[in-house]
Amino acid sequence: MKQPKVTAASYLGKKRLVQSGVLALIAGIYAIGCYILQFDTIQGTLSIPKAFAWLAINFMPTQSSMSYLPQIMEKLFDTVLMSIASVVVAAVIAIFFAILGSKVTGINKFMQVLVRGIASFFRNIPLVAWAMILLFSFKQSNFTGFLALLLMTIGFLIRAFMEIIEDEAGEAMMALKATGASYFQVIFQAVIPQIIPSLISWILYMIENNVRDATLVGILTGTGIGFIFDIYYKSFRFDAAGMTVLSIIVVVIGLETLSNQIRKVIL
Amino acid sequence: MISNEGTKPIVSKPSFQKDPQQKIKLHKTTASTWMIQAVTISLILITFYTLTHLNTENVKMADAFKGLMMTFNQMFLQPNAGADGFWVLLEALGVSVLLGILTTIIGAVLGFFFAVIASRNLTNAYWGAGIRALMAVVRAIPTILWALIFSIAVGLGPTAAILGLSFHSVAYLTKAYSESIEEIDPAIIDALKVTGCKFWTIVFQAVWPTIIPSLVSWTFIRLEINFANAVAVGAAAGAGGIGYQLFVTSGLSFDFHEVGYIVYMVIIVTLILEFIAVKLRQHYLGK
Amino acid sequence: MLEVKNLAKSYQKDKPALTDISFKIDPGNFVAIIGPSGAGKTTILRSLNQLIKDDAGEILLDGEDIRSANKKELRKLRRQIGMIFQNYNLVERLTVLENVLHGRLGYKSTLAGVIGRYTEEEKREALDLLDKVGLSEFALQRCSELSGGQKQRVGIARALIQHPKVILCDEPIASLDPASAQNVMKLLKELTEEFNIICIANLHQIDLAKEHADQIIGIRHGQMIFNDTADKLSKDAIAELYGTSAAKELA
Ligand SMILES: Nc1ncnc2c1ncn2[C@@H]1O[C@H](COP(=O)(O)OP(=O)(O)O)[C@@H](O)[C@H]1O
Numbered sequence: 001m002k003q004p005k006v007t008a009a010s011y012l013g014k015k016r017l018v019q020s021g022v023l024a025l026i027a028g029i030y031a032i033g034c035y036i037l038q039f040d041t042i043q044g045t046l047s048i049p050k051a052f053a054w055l056a057i058n059f060m061p062t063q064s065s066m067s068y069l070p071q072i073m074e075k076l077f078d079t080v081l082m083s084i085a086s087v088v089v090a091a092v093i094a095i096f097f098a099i100l101g102s103k104v105t106g107i108n109k110f111m112q113v114l115v116r117g118i119a120s121f122f123r124n125i126p127l128v129a130w131a132m133i134l135l136f137s138f139k140q141s142n143f144t145g146f147l148a149l150l151l152m153t154i155g156f157l158i159r160a161f162m163e164i165i166e167d168e169a170g171e172a173m174m175a176l177k178a179t180g181a182s183y184f185q186v187i188f189q190a191v192i193p194q195i196i197p198s199l200i201s202w203i204l205y206m207i208e209n210n211v212r213d214a215t216l217v218g219i220l221t222g223t224g225i226g227f228i229f230d231i232y233y234k235s236f237r238f239d240a241a242g243m244t245v246l247s248i249i250v251v252v253i254g255l256e257t258l259s260n261q262i263r264k265v266i267l
Numbered sequence: 268m269i270s271n272e273g274t275k276p277i278v279s280k281p282s283f284q285k286d287p288q289q290k291i292k293l294h295k296t297t298a299s300t301w302m303i304q305a306v307t308i309s310l311i312l313i314t315f316y317t318l319t320h321l322n323t324e325n326v327k328m329a330d331a332f333k334g335l336m337m338t339f340n341q342m343f344l345q346p347n348a349g350a351d352g353f354w355v356l357l358e359a360l361g362v363s364v365l366l367g368i369l370t371t372i373i374g375a376v377l378g379f380f381f382a383v384i385a386s387r388n389l390t391n392a393y394w395g396a397g398i399r400a401l402m403a404v405v406r407a408i409p410t411i412l413w414a415l416i417f418s419i420a421v422g423l424g425p426t427a428a429i430l431g432l433s434f435h436s437v438a439y440l441t442k443a444y445s446e447s448i449e450e451i452d453p454a455i456i457d458a459l460k461v462t463g464c465k466f467w468t469i470v471f472q473a474v475w476p477t478i479i480p481s482l483v484s485w486t487f488i489r490l491e492i493n494f495a496n497a498v499a500v501g502a503a504a505g506a507g508g509i510g511y512q513l514f515v516t517s518g519l520s521f522d523f524h525e526v527g528y529i530v531y532m533v534i535i536v537t538l539i540l541e542f543i544a545v546k547l548r549q550h551y552l553g554k
Numbered sequence: 555m556l557e558v559k560n561l562a563k564s565y566q567k568d569k570p571a572l573t574d575i576s577f578k579i580d581p582g583n584f585v586a587i588i589g590p591s592g593a594g595k596t597t598i599l600r601s602l603n604q605l606i607k608d609d610a611g612e613i614l615l616d617g618e619d620i621r622s623a624n625k626k627e628l629r630k631l632r633r634q635i636g637m638i639f640q641n642y643n644l645v646e647r648l649t650v651l652e653n654v655l656h657g658r659l660g661y662k663s664t665l666a667g668v669i670g671r672y673t674e675e676e677k678r679e680a681l682d683l684l685d686k687v688g689l690s691e692f693a694l695q696r697c698s699e700l701s702g703g704q705k706q707r708v709g710i711a712r713a714l715i716q717h718p719k720v721i722l723c724d725e726p727i728a729s730l731d732p733a734s735a736q737n738v739m740k741l742l743k744e745l746t747e748e749f750n751i752i753c754i755a756n757l758h759q760i761d762l763a764k765e766h767a768d769q770i771i772g773i774r775h776g777q778m779i780f781n782d783t784a785d786k787l788s789k790d791a792i793a794e795l796y797g798t799s800a801a802k803e804l805a
């Protein structure tokens with residue numbers, strides 16, 4: 001076998017050249033982007049401490065903002081419930097489609113392509129579009145928020161579940177198929193038991209994520225925690241808005257910690 | 268075919284009974300299976316409660332779904348560029364894409380820096396714990412709230428959007444990168460430490476080259492997220508871009524033909540981003 | 555008796571993975587298939603239970619043609635063929651006992667299999683088999699808690715409870731340390747004789763193949779270039795299979 005002689009030095013030199021080129025390209029894109037968007041990096045950076053100083057004065061909850069707490073808690077509770085419900089319903093639908101569409105459990109090529117397409121479509125329609133379209137038909141109600149979260153979550157979970165099945169269940173599946181087990185036996189005896197921890201891990205992650213996304217949906221559709229933040233914000237009750245942000249931080253970090261504890265036991 | 272002939276006599280073990288009267292158990296309940304059941308049941312009960320108590324404002328479901336189908340029909344089957352026209356929408360789309368790219372670059376640079384400091388295998392535990400806690404708080408606040416907060420603090424516009432989006436981007440990538448760094452084989456780092464290399468030399472000679480594949484992979488995942496967030500922030504914080512156009516056409520002028528057109532434009536961009544991400548991952552995994 | 559006649563398979567056009575493979579194996583024989591990686595060993599093995607659909611040929615198990623079986627018949631034929639994998643392919647989260655019992659799924663109604671209901675007789679047999687492979691204390695342990703060698707023995711028990719006529723092993727010891735590898739090979743050899751079944755194993759280690767196998771089949775570039783008893787595998791034959799340098803190393 002003949003190979004062109006590549007010395008270590010020339011190889012490293014070439015690699016460094018490529019890396020420098022890529023870095024220069026990224027810097028160039030950044031500079032052009034800043035010019036077009038009229039974003040002054042230095043000014044922007046300097047405004048951060050100022051912004052935080054402003055926040056520290058205006059957003060700081062005071063004694064009187066405690067009175068908002070019950071209302072905030074109620075809306076936040078609603079939002080968490082809505083996130084959980086949207087993820088659970090989405091997960092049930094998604095596992096069904098993921099089994100039909102994954103490369104290892106899929107029934108045929110056509111279904112695989114179809115499911116992939118559907119998932120990609122649902123996932124890539126902006127959450128804003130879902131929220132606004134649904135608002136038009138279903139008006140300002142919690143159901144609208146629920147549907148918007150549900151539709152987007154379905155897209156995410158189908159993809160995630162398909163990847164989990166392909167990564168984790170393929171080998172055990174083949175073994176059971178070789179024993180003469182039928183399709184449904186393989187699904188219930190090999191695939192489901194094998195993927196359940198990852199499934200639950202993803203469900204927990206999506207719940208956490210949907211609490212955050214519910215804020216956006218809430219602002220647009222006038223529901224839940226997003227709505228109440230928007231009201232405080234637009235009526236300049238910044239201390240109450242700050243209180244809302246603080247409550248969200250506590251709840252999201254609480255959920256994240258709880259999820260991590262659950263994961264530790266399950267995996 | 269299978270018989271006990273010629274096999275060793277079976278010693279009865281305490282863990283199960285071979286008494287023919289007694290049923291043989293297939294498994295014992297472990298903490299893990301118990302937790303899985305507990306979580307599953309709780310989630311289902313909560314969902315059931317939520318769905319039965321969901322406030323629908325007495326909207327007639329059948330009519331609403333019919334209306335939704337009509338909207339879908341206008342959007343997806345009869346899209347057009349509407350009052351704004353293609354070029355205005357394309358420019359707005361460009362703004363959102365740029366927002367996504369800029370905030371990803373900021374997130375990647377600062378994120379890498381923070382990740383190095385936060386990784387348990389590179390620095391002392393106090394720094395790491397401090398940064399991780401800070402980033403957890405930053406991540407807990409929804410992007411849209413960051414953008415809204417900055418738009419009062421520095422005024423409405425792209426600067427507020429960029430700063431708002433960057434906070435989340437930095438926090439997310441710090442976590443992702445530092446998890447990749449912590450997976451590095453300790454031998455690689457020790458090998459350089461033994462030769463007396465300086466901290467940043469180790470970072471750029473050992474850490475950086477080792478994690479480039481996962482670095483690239485995470486960065487592109489974040490680019491997809493940042494683009495989606497740029498659209499969202501444009502709509503809900505009035506920060507401009509295609510998101511703002513989407514908000515105006517769907518919430519103020521109710522031109523769902525144009526909404527459909529915009530959605531298709533956004534989908535095309537996300538598909539391109541996804542395609543690039545997949546190709547890059549294949550490129551790096553293939554090596 | 556297992557009889558393979560003129561088996562052929564190509565994954566892509568004009569790139570045959572197998573050409574014209576024919577051999578016969580009698581019950582009670584332990585057969586090793588050897589050859590460099592990419593030679594087509596896995597393809598042969600997976601054609602035998604039709605996990606891979608081959609292109610042409612005949613595969614007769616006691617006179618029945620596996621290749622022409624319909625879906626239902628194929629399930630019935632597959633339960634007479636156990637399979638053992640390099641990566642064990644167990645359902646790691648289930649217990650050892652549950653994994654062994656998976657070998658019975660082919661004999662059960664779909665519903666009974668789906669909910670995992672087994673008869674006491676099946677369970678008792680599973681425990682006996684675990685005893686035979688030396689794992690009876692581990693019956694209620696999760697498979698993820700076992701070592702590689704132990705996992706492979708669970709795989710063997712799962713194949714045996716199928717009451718197979720044939721056991722196919724795709725590199726059964728490639729992921730094991732030398733001591734566990736010897737153990738597994740001995741166990742397979744003993745079981746082959748004890749139950750008078752056919753055992754076919756893809757192997758990388760020529761020395762282990764010579765030590766344990768009754769018959770050796772050598773594959774190179776999808777063609778069978780050796781098929782004889784183990785003692786006939788000469789240095790020249792090895793050289794032809796792997797190239798001269800490998801033969802020298804092994805000598
Ligand atoms: N699914 C597949 N698609 C395309 N080519 C394959 C596939 N599986 C195996 N091959 C090719 O067929 C040949 C034989 O492969 P295999 O039976 O796995 O060899 P071995 O098990 O001896 O290493 C190889 O050249 C391999 O690249």
Ligand SMILES: [Mg+2]
Pocket residue numbers: 592595596
């Ligand atoms: Mg192979």
